[in-house]
Structures are given as C-alpha cells and as structure tokens.
Amino acid sequence: MITPDMDQTVRFYHGVLGMRLVATLSAGPLRHYFFEIGPENTIAFFEWSGTETFAKPAGMPSDRFPMQFDHLSFNLPDERALHDLQHRLEEAGVEVTRVVDHEIVRSIYFTDPNGIALEASWWAIDVTGRPADYDDAQVFADPHPVAAVEELQRDGKLASTPTTRLADDKVVDPV
Numbered sequence: 001m002i003t004p005d006m007d008q009t010v011r012f013y014h015g016v017l018g019m020r021l022v023a024t025l026s027a028g029p030l031r032h033y034f035f036e037i038g039p040e041n042t043i044a045f046f047e048w049s050g051t052e053t054f055a056k057p058a059g060m061p062s063d064r065f066p067m068q069f070d071h072l073s074f075n076l077p078d079e080r081a082l083h084d085l086q087h088r089l090e091e092a093g094v095e096v097t098r099v100v101d102h103e104i105v106r107s108i109y110f111t112d113p114n115g116i117a118l119e120a121s122w123w124a125i126d127v128t129g130r131p132a133d134y135d136d137a138q139v140f141a142d143p144h145p146v147a148a149v150e151e152l153q154r155d156g157k158l159a160s161t162p163t164t165r166l167a168d169d170k171v172v173d174p175v
Contacts, residue, residue: 001072001116006031006047008113016092017074017085019043037074071106071117075128082106082122096168104139 003009010033013019019035022042026032056132076082082099086108088094096110107121127139133152134140142149151159 001043001045001052001113003045003047003114004049004051004053005072005113006045009033009045009047013043013045016088016089016094041070041081071109071119073119073121076122077122079122079124083107087118090138107153 004093010021010098013035014021019037022036023034024031032044032045034042037043076085086096086099088109089110094109094110098108100107100109101124104125104127105121105123107110107119109117111117126140132139132152134149140149140153145153148158151157
C-alpha cells in the first residue's frame with residue numbers, strides 16, 4: 001500500500017486499529033513499514049511523499065479514474081471484537097458505518113487517513129480453515145456463478161488456470 005505520511009499511518013494502524021508495527025525498512029528514498037494482521041501475515045506500506053490520496057466507499061464504483069484496488073478487509077475473531085473496533089474508531093473520531101449483516105459475515109466500513117477504504121469483518125458462518133462445501137447455497141449464494149465455480153461444484157477441481165507475466169523483466173530491490 002502507499003502512504004504520503006507514514007507517521008499518520010503508524011498512528012492509525014497501530015494506534016487506532018491496534019495492529020502491531022512489526023518491522024521498518026528504509027528502501028532507498030522510501031520508508032517501508034509492516035503491520036501484523038494475523039500470524040505470519042502483514043500489511044505493508046511504502047511512504048511516497050507527495051502521493052495524491054483519494055477516498056471512495058468500499059464496494060462502490062468510482063468514476064474518478066480506472067483502478068484495480070477497491071478495499072482491504074481485516075478479519076476479527078468474534079462479534080464482540082467487531083463492536084469493540086467500531087467503538088474504538090468512533091472514539092478516535094473515525095467515521096464508521098453501522099454493522100452491516102451480510103448473513104454469512106458481519107462488517108463495518110471506514111477509511112484510513114490516506115482515504116484507503118477498509119472493512120473489518122467477523123464470519124458469522126466461518127468458511128475458513130475447512131473444506132469448501134460448494135453445494136451449501138447459504139455460503140455459495142451466487143445464482144449465476146462463473147464457469148470456474150461451476151467446475152468446482154461439478155468436478156471438484158478447475159479445468160484450467162490462467163498464466164501471468166511480470167510487468168518488467170527487471171526485479172529491482174530498492175534497498
């Protein structure tokens with residue numbers, strides 16, 4: 001992720017969200033900081049001075065310019081943690097939505113100081129850490145799933161996977 005102000009980013013992600021700052025690097029002219037989001041999982045920020053920020057609601061289209069990234073969602077261990085975070089955000093002066101009940105997951109939405117749309121969620125029906133049941137209509141609720149999901153439901157495996165290419169042949173370590 002990108003931030004024009006690492007100090008504000010640390011104050012928000014560590015101070016408000018409670019994510020431990022676990023590492024900091026100087027990557028050439030950039031700062032590169034890591035916040036723990038779970039065991040062996042981090043979200044990393046590069047500080048680029050002068051970077052333009054913008055805000056958009058999570059899951060909503062933006063006509064500002066084409067973009068690939070919509071929002072980032074963090075998992076919370078239980079419903080109490082979801083309400084506690086919502087309260088902590090409100091106490092810190094962060095605008096946050098009411099709890100949105102998506103039936104299988106409950107979520108709150110807010111933005112960081114960079115305008116990055118964030119979601120914090122609690123799985124009411126935990127679909128992680130167990131085999132997927134593609135016949136469970138409550139969890140696999142799209143009435144018109146893409147072909148890949150139909151293959152998984154029918155065959156238990158994908159018929160094909162895509163290939164990708166690097167954007168550039170050079171992979172440069174900025175440190």
